[in-house]
Amino acid sequence: MENTRNYSAENLYAQMGISEKVWKRGEEVCDALKDRFEAFDRTAEANQLKVIGAMQKNRISAEHFIGSTGYGYNDAGRDDLEKVYADTFHTEDALVRTQITCGTHALSLALAANLRPGDELVSVSGKPYDTLEEVIGIRESRGSLAEYGITYRQVELKEDGSFDFEAIESALRPNTRLAAIQRSKGYLTRPSLSVEQIGEAIRFIKDLCPDILVMVDNCYGEFVDCVEPSDFGADMTVGSLIKNPGGGLAPMGGYIAGTKECIENCAVRLTSPGLGREVGASLEANRSLYQGFFLAPTVTAGALKGAVFAANLFEQSGFRCIPGGSERRNDIIQAIEFGTPDGLIRFCEGIQAAAPVDSYVMPQPWAMPGYDSDVIMAAGAFIQGSSIELSADGPLHEPYAAYFQGGLTWYHAKFGILKAYQNLMDAGLIRLS
Ligand SMILES: *Cc1c(COP(=O)(O)O)cnc(C)c1O
Numbered sequence: 001m002e003n004t005r006n007y008s009a010e011n012l013y014a015q016m017g018i019s020e021k022v023w024k025r026g027e028e029v030c031d032a033l034k035d036r037f038e039a040f041d042r043t044a045e046a047n048q049l050k051v052i053g054a055m056q057k058n059r060i061s062a063e064h065f066i067g068s069t070g071y072g073y074n075d076a077g078r079d080d081l082e083k084v085y086a087d088t089f090h091t092e093d094a095l096v097r098t099q100i101t102c103g104t105h106a107l108s109l110a111l112a113a114n115l116r117p118g119d120e121l122v123s124v125s126g127k128p129y130d131t132l133e134e135v136i137g138i139r140e141s142r143g144s145l146a147e148y149g150i151t152y153r154q155v156e157l158k159e160d161g162s163f164d165f166e167a168i169e170s171a172l173r174p175n176t177r178l179a180a181i182q183r184s185k186g187y188l189t190r191p192s193l194s195v196e197q198i199g200e201a202i203r204f205i206k207d208l209c210p211d212i213l214v215m216v217d218n219c220y221g222e223f224v225d226c227v228e229p230s231d232f233g234a235d236m237t238v239g240s241l242i243k244n245p246g247g248g249l250a251p252m253g254g255y256i257a258g259t260k261e262c263i264e265n266c267a268v269r270l271t272s273p274g275l276g277r278e279v280g281a282s283l284e285a286n287r288s289l290y291q292g293f294f295l296a297p298t299v300t301a302g303a304l305k306g307a308v309f310a311a312n313l314f315e316q317s318g319f320r321c322i323p324g325g326s327e328r329r330n331d332i333i334q335a336i337e338f339g340t341p342d343g344l345i346r347f348c349e350g351i352q353a354a355a356p357v358d359s360y361v362m363p364q365p366w367a368m369p370g371y372d373s374d375v376i377m378a379a380g381a382f383i384q385g386s387s388i389e390l391s392a393d394g395p396l397h398e399p400y401a402a403y404f405q406g407g408l409t410w411y412h413a414k415f416g417i418l419k420a421y422q423n424l425m426d427a428g429l430i431r432l433s
Pocket of ligand 1: 104105129182184217220240
């Protein structure tokens, strides 16, 4: 009897440095979130069926995990994985490759492959993700689209974060070829866009100019909802495999799901004209890519539970959370404003201390290239830089916000958040009555 008691979750939390007060507060917050959690589970359930259905339809078998070397000709595992993605996202085609190095590369590829000199690109969701500034040439950069004579225009979102349809209409030119929409907020404090909102913008643009292609940056958004931007007519839906759709198992890679025409353009641009998608060895990665995609709906639900749990826990202690604890989720990112450098640092230390890997290191703020202030990052990941695993970071300037996301399991996310909360409490930054 004594033994079973010692190994109850409550006792193990105590052994892992979570005080009784913090644990109890955590349980209260969880109890109040039962309905939200159930809704996340429902979404995961629907998405799980989508993925299984797509794998069954494409008759996935053990041979698909074998992989290829060299040129990678006739790699059925690679080719059928692309069909599984296309069927899950309800698109004509998809390109899913480990040769796509990250999300930025996937987005850069989608743009460069489908724009030609003289074309104009328009972002209708305001400033794009930081790394795209150099891709587009907003910040002068070697190899940018601007160097190839592709011009750029940007339409800001309205004050409330919704699309400015009037401004979109007046931004469209005869040479506008592609409209880009970013679902997640990235490192901004605007709200993330819902799939329905994105769908409305796609319809608006297509009604005005049916020939304009629409690309959606879907990073951190996959499987958060039962529908994806591709269900609403996006020509290309783009993301990273070390975020949601890789399920934590994909060792690298990116995907683009979309129309046959757009995907063919991407394939010849990724490898070479004439070779296209026929080449690109998968080495040993196929199994992880399939298995990760299979797990991705559940992993995403776990990350969502962690995000909502943190928002509610920290909001109760007076910190501003974006999105707020009861707001609808459109991605897995949670921002928490600490208002002081100490709060942000303490939070990141707690996340690090809860990691399965590198838990003994202390994250330190440092002058990261490309940022105008020091940045602190916490990550103890199995896959380098993987942000579907529990990770947090934030720039050391007002409002001292931590952006955090992920957690391969809800229990790890919960432990990390409690550890961060405890660390702030131990520093006197949170008081619990
Ligand atoms: C992460 C992210 C990217 C870029 O992905 P990397 O894999 O870091 O290159 C692009 N857009 C958004 C919204 C993201 O969250």
